[in-house]
Amino acid sequence: MQADIALIGLAVMGQNLVLNMNDHGFTVAVFNRTVSKVDDFLNNEAKGTKVLGAHSIPELVSLLKRPRRVMMLVKAGAAVDEFIELLLPHLEAGDIIIDGGNSLFEDTIRRTKYVESKGLLYVGTGVSGGEEGARRGPSIMPGGSPAAWPHVKEIFQAVSAKVEDGTPCCDWVGENGAGHYVKMVHNAIEYGDMQLICEAYQLMRDGLGMTPDEMHETFAAWNKTELDSYLIEITRDILAYKDTDNLPLIDKILDTAGQKGTGKWTVISSQELGIPITLIGEAVYARCVSAMKEERVAAAKKLKGPSKKISADRVKFLEDIRQALYASKIVSYAQGYMLMRAAAQHYVWNLNYGGIALMWRGGCIIRSVFLGKIKEAFEKNPALANLLLDPFFKQAIKEGQRSWRNVVATAAKKGLPVPAFAAALSFYDSFRNDRLPANLLQAQRDYFGAHTYERIDQPRGQFFHTNWTGRGGKTVSGTYLA
Ligand code: 2AM
Numbered sequence: 168m169q170a171d172i173a174l175i176g177l178a179v180m181g182q183n184l185v186l187n188m189n190d191h192g193f194t195v196a197v198f199n200r201t202v203s204k205v206d207d208f209l210n211n212e213a214k215g216t217k218v219l220g221a222h223s224i225p226e227l228v229s230l231l232k233r234p235r236r237v238m239m240l241v242k243a244g245a246a247v248d249e250f251i252e253l254l255l256p257h258l259e260a261g262d263i264i265i266d267g268g269n270s271l272f273e274d275t276i277r278r279t280k281y282v283e284s285k286g287l288l289y290v291g292t293g294v295s296g297g298e299e300g301a302r303r304g305p306s307i308m309p310g311g312s313p314a315a316w317p318h319v320k321e322i323f324q325a326v327s328a329k330v331e332d333g334t335p336c337c338d339w340v341g342e343n344g345a346g347h348y349v350k351m352v353h354n355a356i357e358y359g360d361m362q363l364i365c366e367a368y369q370l371m372r373d374g375l376g377m378t379p380d381e382m383h384e385t386f387a388a389w390n391k392t393e394l395d396s397y398l399i400e401i402t403r404d405i406l407a408y409k410d411t412d413n414l415p416l417i418d419k420i421l422d423t424a425g426q427k428g429t430g431k432w433t434v435i436s437s438q439e440l441g442i443p444i445t446l447i448g449e450a451v452y453a454r455c456v457s458a459m460k461e462e463r464v465a466a467a468k469k470l471k472g473p474s475k476k477i478s479a480d481r482v483k484f485l486e487d488i489r490q491a492l493y494a495s496k497i498v499s500y501a502q503g504y505m506l507m508r509a510a511a512q513h514y515v516w517n518l519n520y521g522g523i524a525l526m527w528r529g530g531c532i533i534r535s536v537f538l539g540k541i542k543e544a545f546e547k548n549p550a551l552a553n554l555l556l557d558p559f560f561k562q563a564i565k566e567g568q569r570s571w572r573n574v575v576a577t578a579a580k581k582g583l584p585v586p587a588f589a590a591a592l593s594f595y596d597s598f599r600n601d602r603l604p605a606n607l608l609q610a611q612r613d614y615f616g617a618h619t620y621e622r623i624d625q626p627r628g629q630f631f632h633t634n635w636t637g638r639g640g641k642t643v644s645g646t647y648l649a
Contacts, residue, residue, distance in 0.1 A: 170196035170219055170230045172322055175250055176240035176268075177204045182212055183301035184240060184267070184294070184326065189216045191325040196221055196230040200241070228257040234318055238265040240294075243274075251278060260286035263315045267294045271432060272344035272351060276514070279311050279343040288315035291343070293350020295531035296328065304328035306531035307337035308353070308523075310346025310516075328530025330539075336529045341516035348436075348510055349523055352503050355433035355447045357532050358426075359499040360398050362450035362587045367488050368402070370574070374477035374583055375484065379415035383407040385485055393493055393563070396535030424454035433506070440509040445594050446499040449586040472582030479577070490570035495591035497564055500541060501554035502594065521545030555598065564595070610635075617643045 174185050177199040185195045185208075196219040199205050205220040221227035228235060235258055239250050247266050254264060264282055266275065266289075275291030282289035293308035294301065307327045309319065316339045327337035340346040371377040371385065386403035390396070410416040430451040437444045456463075477484060504520060511518040524541035527533055544557040554560055564571075575592050578585040597603060609620035619630035632643045 169232070170194045171232060172196075172236040172238060173198065173221070173227050173231055174238050174240060175199065175227070177208050178240070179298045180294070180301045181240035182208055183298055184238075184305075185218055186212065186216065187302055187304070187326045188322060189213070189218055191322075193322055193325070194219065196227055198222075198224065198227040200246075224253050225257055228254070233262070234288075235259075235262040236265065236319060236322075237263070238267050240267045243269045243271070247274070247278070251282065255282075255285055255287070258287055261288065263288045263290060263312075263318055265290040265292060265309075265311075265315075265319065267292050269293075269350070269427075269429070270347050272348040275311070275344035275347045283312055288312040288318075290315045290319060291347045292323070293340075293346050293353065295350060295353055297532070300328065300530050304336070304530050306353075306526050306529065306534070308340050308346045308349045308526055309337070310340040310349070311343060313339070313342060328534075330525070330529045334525065336526045336531070338519065338522040338526060340523065340526075341511070341518050342514075343516075344514065345511075345516040345518060348514070348516075349507065349518070349526075351429050351433050351436075352507055353527060353531060353533060354429035355444070355451075356499060356503045357398075358430040358450040358454075359447045359503075359587060360396075360496065360533055362446075362453050363492050363495050363499070364398060364402050365453075366585045366588055367492050370477070370488055370578060370583055370585070371485070373475045374578070374581055375481055376476065377481075379406045379417050389489055392489065393537060394489065394496075394535075396537065397532060398535075421460070422457055423460045424457045426451070426454050430454075436510065437506050440506065440513055442502070442506045442509045443594060444499075444502040444506050445590040446495065446502060446587050449590040453584075453586050473580065475581050475583055477577060477581055484574075484577075487570035487574050490567035491574035491588050494564050494567040494571040494595075495588050496537065497554065497560050498591035498595055499587075500537075501560070504541075504554050520551075521549065553598075555595070619643050 171193040172188065173196045174181055175198045177197060185197055188195045194217050197205055197208065198221045202222050205222060209218060209220045219230055221230060237254055239247060241247060241250060247268060247270060251264060264287060266278070270291055279289040279291065290309050290311035292310065294305050296305035300306070304327055307323050309316065309323060323337045324335040327335045329335055340349050368382065371382050383403055383406035386399055386406060390399045390403055405417055406415070408416045410419060430447065434444065434448050434451055507518055507523070510516070521542050524538045524545065528538040528542065540559055541554065544554060544559060545551055551557055555564070571592055575585060575589050578588070612618035613620050613632055614635045617632055619632045621627060621629060622631055
Protein backbone atom coordinates (compact mmCIF):
# COMPACT_ATOMS: atom_id res chain seq x y z
CA MET A 168 0.00 0.00 0.00
CA GLN A 169 2.27 2.72 -1.23
CA ALA A 170 0.77 4.43 -4.24
CA ASP A 171 -0.90 7.82 -3.82
CA ILE A 172 -3.19 7.40 -6.80
CA ALA A 173 -4.02 4.90 -9.53
CA LEU A 174 -4.43 5.81 -13.16
CA ILE A 175 -6.28 3.68 -15.66
CA GLY A 176 -5.84 4.41 -19.37
CA LEU A 177 -2.36 4.65 -20.81
CA ALA A 178 -2.99 6.56 -24.02
CA VAL A 179 -0.71 9.59 -24.44
CA MET A 180 -2.83 11.86 -22.19
CA GLY A 181 -2.83 9.24 -19.43
CA GLN A 182 0.89 8.52 -19.73
CA ASN A 183 1.75 12.21 -19.63
CA LEU A 184 -0.41 12.88 -16.61
CA VAL A 185 1.22 9.95 -14.79
CA LEU A 186 4.69 11.31 -15.57
CA ASN A 187 3.59 14.77 -14.44
CA MET A 188 2.32 13.33 -11.13
CA ASN A 189 5.56 11.40 -10.74
CA ASP A 190 7.60 14.58 -11.29
CA HIS A 191 5.69 16.17 -8.42
CA GLY A 192 6.63 13.39 -6.03
CA PHE A 193 3.48 11.26 -6.14
CA THR A 194 3.63 7.52 -6.51
CA VAL A 195 1.27 6.42 -9.26
CA ALA A 196 0.02 2.89 -9.94
CA VAL A 197 -1.10 2.28 -13.52
CA PHE A 198 -3.35 -0.10 -15.41
CA ASN A 199 -4.68 -0.34 -18.96
CA ARG A 200 -7.34 -2.49 -20.68
CA THR A 201 -4.71 -3.77 -23.10
CA VAL A 202 -2.47 -4.94 -20.28
CA SER A 203 0.69 -5.18 -22.39
CA LYS A 204 0.72 -1.36 -22.51
CA VAL A 205 1.48 -1.32 -18.79
CA ASP A 206 4.85 -3.02 -19.26
CA ASP A 207 5.53 -1.08 -22.45
CA PHE A 208 5.07 2.11 -20.46
CA LEU A 209 7.21 0.95 -17.52
CA ASN A 210 10.01 -0.15 -19.86
CA ASN A 211 10.00 3.00 -21.92
CA GLU A 212 8.47 6.39 -21.00
CA ALA A 213 8.26 5.56 -17.28
CA LYS A 214 11.69 3.93 -17.01
CA GLY A 215 13.54 5.21 -13.95
CA THR A 216 10.39 6.65 -12.33
CA LYS A 217 8.52 5.48 -9.23
CA VAL A 218 5.50 4.42 -11.31
CA LEU A 219 4.10 1.01 -10.32
CA GLY A 220 2.53 -1.30 -12.88
CA ALA A 221 -0.53 -3.45 -12.21
CA HIS A 222 -1.76 -6.27 -14.41
CA SER A 223 -5.28 -6.51 -13.00
CA ILE A 224 -7.79 -4.32 -11.22
CA PRO A 225 -7.40 -6.18 -7.86
CA GLU A 226 -3.64 -5.76 -8.06
CA LEU A 227 -4.05 -2.07 -8.89
CA VAL A 228 -6.34 -1.50 -5.92
CA SER A 229 -4.04 -3.45 -3.59
CA LEU A 230 -1.23 -0.98 -4.31
CA LEU A 231 -3.18 2.06 -3.07
CA LYS A 232 -3.13 4.04 0.17
CA ARG A 233 -6.51 4.74 1.75
CA PRO A 234 -8.79 6.40 0.87
CA ARG A 235 -8.03 4.91 -2.50
CA ARG A 236 -7.97 7.29 -5.42
CA VAL A 237 -8.50 5.73 -8.84
CA MET A 238 -8.45 8.02 -11.85
CA MET A 239 -9.64 6.94 -15.28
CA LEU A 240 -8.44 8.57 -18.48
CA VAL A 241 -10.25 6.35 -20.95
CA LYS A 242 -12.48 6.88 -23.95
CA ALA A 243 -15.68 8.70 -22.97
CA GLY A 244 -18.84 6.60 -22.93
CA ALA A 245 -19.25 2.89 -22.13
CA ALA A 246 -15.60 2.40 -21.11
CA VAL A 247 -16.12 4.65 -18.07
CA ASP A 248 -19.20 2.73 -16.92
CA GLU A 249 -17.42 -0.58 -17.48
CA PHE A 250 -14.44 0.43 -15.35
CA ILE A 251 -16.72 1.72 -12.58
CA GLU A 252 -18.37 -1.73 -12.48
CA LEU A 253 -14.99 -3.46 -12.46
CA LEU A 254 -13.68 -1.23 -9.66
CA LEU A 255 -16.67 -1.20 -7.29
CA PRO A 256 -16.28 -4.76 -5.90
CA HIS A 257 -12.68 -4.00 -4.93
CA LEU A 258 -13.19 -0.59 -3.34
CA GLU A 259 -14.75 0.39 -0.01
CA ALA A 260 -16.63 3.29 1.55
CA GLY A 261 -14.81 6.59 1.23
CA ASP A 262 -12.70 5.54 -1.75
CA ILE A 263 -12.75 7.88 -4.72
CA ILE A 264 -13.29 7.13 -8.41
CA ILE A 265 -12.19 9.95 -10.73
CA ASP A 266 -13.06 10.34 -14.40
CA GLY A 267 -10.62 12.67 -16.14
CA GLY A 268 -11.91 11.97 -19.65
CA ASN A 269 -14.15 14.03 -21.89
CA SER A 270 -17.44 12.72 -20.51
CA LEU A 271 -20.78 14.34 -21.17
CA PHE A 272 -21.83 16.16 -17.98
CA GLU A 273 -25.15 14.32 -17.86
CA ASP A 274 -23.27 11.01 -17.63
CA THR A 275 -21.20 12.47 -14.80
CA ILE A 276 -24.36 13.55 -12.95
CA ARG A 277 -25.68 9.99 -13.26
CA ARG A 278 -22.36 8.36 -12.28
CA THR A 279 -21.87 10.61 -9.23
CA LYS A 280 -25.27 9.58 -7.95
CA TYR A 281 -24.60 5.92 -8.65
CA VAL A 282 -21.14 5.77 -7.08
CA GLU A 283 -22.33 7.77 -4.05
CA SER A 284 -25.21 5.28 -3.65
CA LYS A 285 -22.52 2.61 -3.13
CA GLY A 286 -20.93 4.68 -0.33
CA LEU A 287 -18.00 5.88 -2.44
CA LEU A 288 -17.10 9.32 -3.76
CA TYR A 289 -16.93 10.38 -7.38
CA VAL A 290 -15.07 13.11 -9.24
CA GLY A 291 -15.69 14.04 -12.88
CA THR A 292 -13.00 16.41 -13.97
CA GLY A 293 -12.27 18.34 -17.12
CA VAL A 294 -8.60 18.23 -18.10
CA SER A 295 -7.60 20.70 -20.78
CA GLY A 296 -4.36 21.47 -22.53
CA GLY A 297 -3.91 18.44 -24.73
CA GLU A 298 -0.97 16.07 -24.48
CA GLU A 299 1.52 18.86 -23.83
CA GLY A 300 -0.70 20.26 -21.08
CA ALA A 301 -1.06 16.87 -19.41
CA ARG A 302 2.73 16.57 -19.27
CA ARG A 303 3.65 20.14 -18.27
CA GLY A 304 0.55 21.33 -16.44
CA PRO A 305 -3.05 21.21 -17.63
CA SER A 306 -6.04 23.22 -16.56
CA ILE A 307 -8.02 20.90 -14.28
CA MET A 308 -11.74 21.45 -13.61
CA PRO A 309 -13.00 18.97 -10.99
CA GLY A 310 -16.59 18.46 -9.94
CA GLY A 311 -18.50 15.61 -8.29
CA SER A 312 -18.83 14.66 -4.63
CA PRO A 313 -17.71 17.70 -2.62
CA ALA A 314 -16.31 15.41 0.11
CA ALA A 315 -13.78 14.09 -2.42
CA TRP A 316 -12.14 17.47 -3.03
CA PRO A 317 -9.89 17.57 0.09
CA HIS A 318 -8.53 14.16 -0.95
CA VAL A 319 -7.64 15.07 -4.53
CA LYS A 320 -6.82 18.76 -4.09
CA GLU A 321 -3.13 18.35 -3.31
CA ILE A 322 -2.34 16.12 -6.29
CA PHE A 323 -4.51 18.05 -8.77
CA GLN A 324 -3.22 21.47 -7.78
CA ALA A 325 0.39 20.25 -7.81
CA VAL A 326 0.22 18.90 -11.36
CA SER A 327 -1.95 21.67 -12.84
CA ALA A 328 -0.73 24.73 -14.73
CA LYS A 329 0.10 27.81 -12.66
CA VAL A 330 -0.45 31.47 -13.42
CA GLU A 331 2.40 33.98 -13.02
CA ASP A 332 1.97 34.34 -9.25
CA GLY A 333 1.96 30.56 -8.79
CA THR A 334 -1.79 30.13 -8.30
CA PRO A 335 -2.84 26.73 -9.64
CA CYS A 336 -5.25 26.53 -12.60
CA CYS A 337 -7.35 24.05 -10.67
CA ASP A 338 -10.06 24.62 -8.12
CA TRP A 339 -13.25 22.89 -7.06
CA VAL A 340 -15.92 23.67 -9.65
CA GLY A 341 -19.08 22.26 -8.10
CA GLU A 342 -21.35 19.30 -7.50
CA ASN A 343 -21.77 16.20 -9.71
CA GLY A 344 -21.45 17.15 -13.40
CA ALA A 345 -20.27 20.75 -12.85
CA GLY A 346 -16.62 20.06 -13.73
CA HIS A 347 -17.44 18.38 -17.00
CA TYR A 348 -20.02 21.07 -17.80
CA VAL A 349 -17.47 23.84 -17.32
CA LYS A 350 -14.96 21.90 -19.43
CA MET A 351 -17.62 21.58 -22.14
CA VAL A 352 -18.27 25.34 -22.07
CA HIS A 353 -14.50 25.89 -22.19
CA ASN A 354 -14.34 23.88 -25.41
CA ALA A 355 -17.29 25.78 -26.88
CA ILE A 356 -15.67 29.13 -26.07
CA GLU A 357 -12.60 27.73 -27.79
CA TYR A 358 -14.77 27.15 -30.91
CA GLY A 359 -15.83 30.81 -30.72
CA ASP A 360 -12.30 32.16 -30.22
CA MET A 361 -11.02 30.11 -33.16
CA GLN A 362 -13.86 31.21 -35.45
CA LEU A 363 -13.22 34.88 -34.58
CA ILE A 364 -9.56 34.50 -35.50
CA CYS A 365 -10.54 32.74 -38.73
CA GLU A 366 -12.90 35.59 -39.67
CA ALA A 367 -10.13 38.12 -39.06
CA TYR A 368 -7.86 35.96 -41.23
CA GLN A 369 -10.36 35.85 -44.09
CA LEU A 370 -10.82 39.63 -43.99
CA MET A 371 -7.05 40.05 -44.19
CA ARG A 372 -6.53 37.41 -46.87
CA ASP A 373 -9.50 38.06 -49.16
CA GLY A 374 -10.40 41.65 -48.27
CA LEU A 375 -6.99 43.23 -47.79
CA GLY A 376 -5.07 40.81 -50.02
CA MET A 377 -2.43 40.08 -47.38
CA THR A 378 0.15 37.28 -47.66
CA PRO A 379 0.66 34.70 -44.89
CA ASP A 380 3.92 36.43 -43.93
CA GLU A 381 2.16 39.78 -43.61
CA MET A 382 -0.59 38.19 -41.53
CA HIS A 383 2.04 36.48 -39.40
CA GLU A 384 3.44 39.94 -38.60
CA THR A 385 -0.03 41.23 -37.75
CA PHE A 386 -0.83 38.38 -35.36
CA ALA A 387 2.62 38.73 -33.80
CA ALA A 388 1.80 42.40 -33.10
CA TRP A 389 -1.71 41.56 -31.84
CA ASN A 390 -0.25 39.08 -29.39
CA LYS A 391 1.38 42.00 -27.61
CA THR A 392 -2.01 43.66 -27.02
CA GLU A 393 -5.17 42.76 -25.05
CA LEU A 394 -5.50 39.77 -27.40
CA ASP A 395 -2.37 38.11 -25.93
CA SER A 396 -3.39 34.43 -25.89
CA TYR A 397 -2.37 30.93 -26.85
CA LEU A 398 -4.67 30.82 -29.89
CA ILE A 399 -3.33 34.12 -31.34
CA GLU A 400 0.18 32.86 -30.68
CA ILE A 401 -0.27 29.58 -32.56
CA THR A 402 -2.04 31.43 -35.39
CA ARG A 403 1.02 33.67 -35.68
CA ASP A 404 3.28 30.61 -35.90
CA ILE A 405 1.00 28.68 -38.28
CA LEU A 406 1.03 31.58 -40.75
CA ALA A 407 4.84 31.61 -40.82
CA TYR A 408 5.15 27.85 -41.29
CA LYS A 409 6.57 26.78 -44.66
CA ASP A 410 5.92 23.50 -46.45
CA THR A 411 8.82 21.41 -47.83
CA ASP A 412 8.76 23.57 -51.01
CA ASN A 413 9.20 26.67 -48.84
CA LEU A 414 5.68 27.93 -49.61
CA PRO A 415 3.22 28.66 -46.76
CA LEU A 416 1.65 25.40 -45.58
CA ILE A 417 -1.56 27.21 -44.58
CA ASP A 418 -2.44 27.81 -48.26
CA LYS A 419 -2.40 24.08 -48.98
CA ILE A 420 -4.73 22.96 -46.19
CA LEU A 421 -8.27 22.03 -47.26
CA ASP A 422 -10.90 24.41 -45.85
CA THR A 423 -13.20 21.84 -44.23
CA ALA A 424 -13.35 21.78 -40.43
CA GLY A 425 -13.91 18.76 -38.23
CA GLN A 426 -15.43 18.65 -34.76
CA LYS A 427 -15.64 16.22 -31.90
CA GLY A 428 -18.92 17.33 -30.36
CA THR A 429 -18.35 19.55 -27.32
CA GLY A 430 -19.44 22.64 -29.26
CA LYS A 431 -22.59 20.86 -30.33
CA TRP A 432 -23.32 19.63 -26.78
CA THR A 433 -22.96 23.18 -25.48
CA VAL A 434 -25.38 24.55 -28.06
CA ILE A 435 -27.88 21.78 -27.25
CA SER A 436 -27.60 22.66 -23.56
CA SER A 437 -28.05 26.36 -24.35
CA GLN A 438 -31.23 25.60 -26.28
CA GLU A 439 -32.56 23.56 -23.37
CA LEU A 440 -31.78 26.33 -20.89
CA GLY A 441 -32.96 29.14 -23.21
CA ILE A 442 -29.65 31.01 -23.21
CA PRO A 443 -28.48 32.79 -26.39
CA ILE A 444 -24.88 31.75 -26.94
CA THR A 445 -25.22 33.07 -30.47
CA LEU A 446 -21.54 33.45 -31.25
CA ILE A 447 -20.71 29.88 -30.24
CA GLY A 448 -23.75 28.69 -32.21
CA GLU A 449 -22.42 30.45 -35.32
CA ALA A 450 -18.97 28.99 -34.69
CA VAL A 451 -20.39 25.46 -34.66
CA TYR A 452 -22.44 26.14 -37.81
CA ALA A 453 -19.45 27.75 -39.54
CA ARG A 454 -17.67 24.41 -39.22
CA CYS A 455 -20.73 22.70 -40.72
CA VAL A 456 -20.79 25.14 -43.67
CA SER A 457 -17.07 24.62 -44.20
CA ALA A 458 -17.65 20.88 -44.40
CA MET A 459 -20.02 21.38 -47.40
CA LYS A 460 -16.98 21.82 -49.63
CA GLU A 461 -18.32 20.31 -52.88
CA GLU A 462 -21.57 22.23 -52.64
CA ARG A 463 -19.69 25.46 -51.97
CA VAL A 464 -17.40 24.92 -54.92
CA ALA A 465 -20.42 24.35 -57.18
CA ALA A 466 -22.30 27.35 -55.72
CA ALA A 467 -19.26 29.62 -56.10
CA LYS A 468 -19.60 29.28 -59.88
CA LYS A 469 -23.29 30.27 -59.87
CA LEU A 470 -24.00 32.66 -56.98
CA LYS A 471 -22.46 36.06 -57.54
CA GLY A 472 -21.62 38.81 -55.05
CA PRO A 473 -19.59 42.03 -54.93
CA SER A 474 -15.81 42.29 -55.28
CA LYS A 475 -14.16 41.20 -52.03
CA LYS A 476 -11.42 43.78 -52.21
CA ILE A 477 -11.46 46.23 -49.30
CA SER A 478 -9.94 49.54 -50.41
CA ALA A 479 -9.65 51.09 -46.94
CA ASP A 480 -6.30 52.10 -45.45
CA ARG A 481 -4.72 48.80 -44.45
CA VAL A 482 -3.23 49.88 -41.12
CA LYS A 483 -6.48 51.53 -40.03
CA PHE A 484 -8.66 48.64 -41.13
CA LEU A 485 -6.41 46.10 -39.42
CA GLU A 486 -6.88 48.03 -36.19
CA ASP A 487 -10.64 47.93 -36.81
CA ILE A 488 -10.49 44.15 -37.22
CA ARG A 489 -8.50 43.82 -34.01
CA GLN A 490 -11.07 45.89 -32.15
CA ALA A 491 -13.91 43.88 -33.69
CA LEU A 492 -12.26 40.66 -32.58
CA TYR A 493 -11.79 41.95 -29.05
CA ALA A 494 -15.34 43.27 -28.70
CA SER A 495 -16.79 40.05 -30.14
CA LYS A 496 -14.68 38.00 -27.78
CA ILE A 497 -16.05 39.93 -24.81
CA VAL A 498 -19.60 39.15 -26.01
CA SER A 499 -18.72 35.47 -26.46
CA TYR A 500 -17.39 35.12 -22.92
CA ALA A 501 -20.35 37.09 -21.58
CA GLN A 502 -22.63 34.58 -23.33
CA GLY A 503 -20.62 31.61 -22.05
CA TYR A 504 -20.92 32.94 -18.51
CA MET A 505 -24.66 33.52 -18.98
CA LEU A 506 -24.95 29.85 -19.90
CA MET A 507 -22.96 28.67 -16.89
CA ARG A 508 -25.07 30.84 -14.62
CA ALA A 509 -28.29 29.32 -16.00
CA ALA A 510 -26.86 25.80 -15.77
CA ALA A 511 -25.80 26.41 -12.17
CA GLN A 512 -29.35 27.41 -11.34
CA HIS A 513 -30.92 24.50 -13.22
CA TYR A 514 -28.59 21.77 -11.96
CA VAL A 515 -28.16 23.37 -8.50
CA TRP A 516 -24.41 23.94 -8.66
CA ASN A 517 -22.50 26.47 -6.61
CA LEU A 518 -20.23 27.71 -9.36
CA ASN A 519 -17.29 29.93 -8.55
CA TYR A 520 -17.18 32.22 -11.60
CA GLY A 521 -13.92 33.97 -10.82
CA GLY A 522 -12.36 30.58 -10.06
CA ILE A 523 -13.46 29.31 -13.46
CA ALA A 524 -11.72 32.24 -15.19
CA LEU A 525 -8.62 31.47 -13.15
CA MET A 526 -8.70 27.80 -14.16
CA TRP A 527 -8.87 28.88 -17.81
CA ARG A 528 -6.17 31.49 -17.33
CA GLY A 529 -3.34 29.00 -17.87
CA GLY A 530 -2.74 25.50 -19.18
CA CYS A 531 -5.74 25.22 -21.47
CA ILE A 532 -6.35 26.13 -25.11
CA ILE A 533 -8.23 29.38 -24.39
CA ARG A 534 -5.61 30.62 -21.93
CA SER A 535 -5.12 34.35 -22.24
CA VAL A 536 -4.40 37.59 -20.47
CA PHE A 537 -8.07 38.46 -21.07
CA LEU A 538 -9.18 35.75 -18.60
CA GLY A 539 -7.26 37.55 -15.89
CA LYS A 540 -9.56 40.52 -16.48
CA ILE A 541 -12.62 38.28 -16.16
CA LYS A 542 -11.24 36.93 -12.90
CA GLU A 543 -10.82 40.52 -11.66
CA ALA A 544 -14.36 41.41 -12.71
CA PHE A 545 -15.84 38.59 -10.59
CA GLU A 546 -13.45 39.31 -7.73
CA LYS A 547 -14.64 42.92 -7.62
CA ASN A 548 -18.26 41.86 -7.88
CA PRO A 549 -19.02 38.17 -7.24
CA ALA A 550 -22.70 38.83 -8.00
CA LEU A 551 -21.94 40.36 -11.41
CA ALA A 552 -25.01 39.51 -13.50
CA ASN A 553 -23.41 39.96 -16.89
CA LEU A 554 -19.83 40.47 -17.95
CA LEU A 555 -20.93 43.19 -20.38
CA LEU A 556 -21.91 45.31 -17.37
CA ASP A 557 -18.48 45.13 -15.74
CA PRO A 558 -16.89 48.61 -15.96
CA PHE A 559 -13.70 47.34 -17.62
CA PHE A 560 -15.47 45.41 -20.39
CA LYS A 561 -18.14 48.07 -20.82
CA GLN A 562 -15.38 50.59 -21.51
CA ALA A 563 -13.52 48.21 -23.84
CA ILE A 564 -16.61 47.75 -25.99
CA LYS A 565 -17.30 51.46 -25.93
CA GLU A 566 -13.83 52.12 -27.31
CA GLY A 567 -14.00 49.39 -29.95
CA GLN A 568 -17.57 49.88 -31.06
CA ARG A 569 -16.99 52.12 -34.09
CA SER A 570 -14.37 49.77 -35.45
CA TRP A 571 -16.53 46.71 -34.78
CA ARG A 572 -19.49 48.21 -36.65
CA ASN A 573 -17.23 49.28 -39.50
CA VAL A 574 -15.85 45.76 -39.90
CA VAL A 575 -19.28 44.09 -39.88
CA ALA A 576 -20.70 46.68 -42.31
CA THR A 577 -17.69 46.50 -44.63
CA ALA A 578 -17.76 42.71 -44.62
CA ALA A 579 -21.47 42.78 -45.52
CA LYS A 580 -20.84 45.21 -48.39
CA LYS A 581 -17.93 43.15 -49.69
CA GLY A 582 -19.65 39.80 -49.39
CA LEU A 583 -17.16 38.47 -46.87
CA PRO A 584 -18.74 36.16 -44.27
CA VAL A 585 -18.29 37.21 -40.64
CA PRO A 586 -20.94 35.10 -38.84
CA ALA A 587 -19.33 35.37 -35.40
CA PHE A 588 -18.46 39.09 -35.55
CA ALA A 589 -21.99 39.85 -36.76
CA ALA A 590 -23.73 37.54 -34.27
CA ALA A 591 -21.84 39.18 -31.43
CA LEU A 592 -22.75 42.67 -32.62
CA SER A 593 -26.41 41.76 -33.10
CA PHE A 594 -26.51 40.29 -29.62
CA TYR A 595 -24.90 43.40 -28.19
CA ASP A 596 -27.49 45.59 -29.91
CA SER A 597 -30.37 43.35 -28.85
CA PHE A 598 -29.19 43.12 -25.26
CA ARG A 599 -28.91 46.90 -24.90
CA ASN A 600 -32.29 47.44 -26.60
CA ASP A 601 -35.14 48.03 -24.19
CA ARG A 602 -37.82 47.60 -26.85
CA LEU A 603 -37.34 44.67 -29.20
CA PRO A 604 -39.93 43.82 -31.88
CA ALA A 605 -41.23 40.84 -29.91
CA ASN A 606 -44.49 42.74 -29.31
CA LEU A 607 -45.25 42.04 -32.96
CA LEU A 608 -44.13 38.46 -32.57
CA GLN A 609 -46.52 37.97 -29.66
CA ALA A 610 -49.32 39.54 -31.69
CA GLN A 611 -48.61 37.10 -34.53
CA ARG A 612 -48.59 34.15 -32.15
CA ASP A 613 -51.83 35.30 -30.61
CA TYR A 614 -53.37 35.92 -34.06
CA PHE A 615 -52.78 32.46 -35.46
CA GLY A 616 -52.57 30.33 -32.36
CA ALA A 617 -54.28 32.19 -29.49
CA HIS A 618 -50.99 32.03 -27.58
CA THR A 619 -51.83 35.25 -25.67
CA TYR A 620 -49.69 38.26 -24.84
CA GLU A 621 -48.84 40.50 -21.90
CA ARG A 622 -49.50 44.28 -22.06
CA ILE A 623 -47.17 47.17 -21.25
CA ASP A 624 -50.02 48.90 -19.37
CA GLN A 625 -50.82 45.88 -17.16
CA PRO A 626 -48.78 43.99 -14.54
CA ARG A 627 -46.53 41.16 -15.71
CA GLY A 628 -48.07 37.71 -15.56
CA GLN A 629 -51.49 38.71 -16.88
CA PHE A 630 -52.18 37.22 -20.28
CA PHE A 631 -54.56 38.63 -22.88
CA HIS A 632 -56.05 37.25 -26.02
CA THR A 633 -57.58 39.25 -28.85
CA ASN A 634 -60.01 37.87 -31.37
CA TRP A 635 -58.06 39.49 -34.21
CA THR A 636 -60.34 38.58 -37.11
CA GLY A 637 -63.66 38.33 -35.35
CA ARG A 638 -63.74 34.68 -36.42
CA GLY A 639 -61.47 33.05 -33.82
CA GLY A 640 -62.77 31.39 -30.69
CA LYS A 641 -62.30 32.52 -27.12
CA THR A 642 -60.07 29.60 -26.09
CA VAL A 643 -56.39 30.24 -25.60
CA SER A 644 -53.50 27.82 -25.83
CA GLY A 645 -50.72 27.49 -23.31
CA THR A 646 -47.49 29.41 -23.52
CA TYR A 647 -44.09 29.52 -21.90
CA LEU A 648 -41.43 32.16 -21.74
CA ALA A 649 -38.14 31.11 -23.27
P1 2AM B 1 -6.64 0.36 -24.83
O1 2AM B 1 -5.21 0.80 -24.77
O2 2AM B 1 -6.84 -1.02 -24.31
O3 2AM B 1 -7.25 0.58 -26.18
C1 2AM B 1 -7.81 5.85 -24.79
O4 2AM B 1 -8.37 5.24 -25.90
C2 2AM B 1 -7.77 4.88 -23.60
O5 2AM B 1 -9.09 4.38 -23.37
C3 2AM B 1 -6.86 3.69 -23.80
O6 2AM B 1 -6.23 3.44 -22.58
C4 2AM B 1 -7.84 2.59 -24.16
O7 2AM B 1 -7.41 1.29 -23.81
C5 2AM B 1 -9.02 2.96 -23.33
N1 2AM B 1 -10.27 2.41 -23.86
C6 2AM B 1 -10.88 2.74 -25.02
N2 2AM B 1 -12.02 2.05 -25.16
C7 2AM B 1 -12.14 1.27 -24.07
C8 2AM B 1 -13.12 0.33 -23.61
N3 2AM B 1 -14.24 0.09 -24.34
N4 2AM B 1 -12.91 -0.27 -22.46
C9 2AM B 1 -11.79 -0.02 -21.74
N5 2AM B 1 -10.84 0.86 -22.10
C10 2AM B 1 -11.01 1.49 -23.23
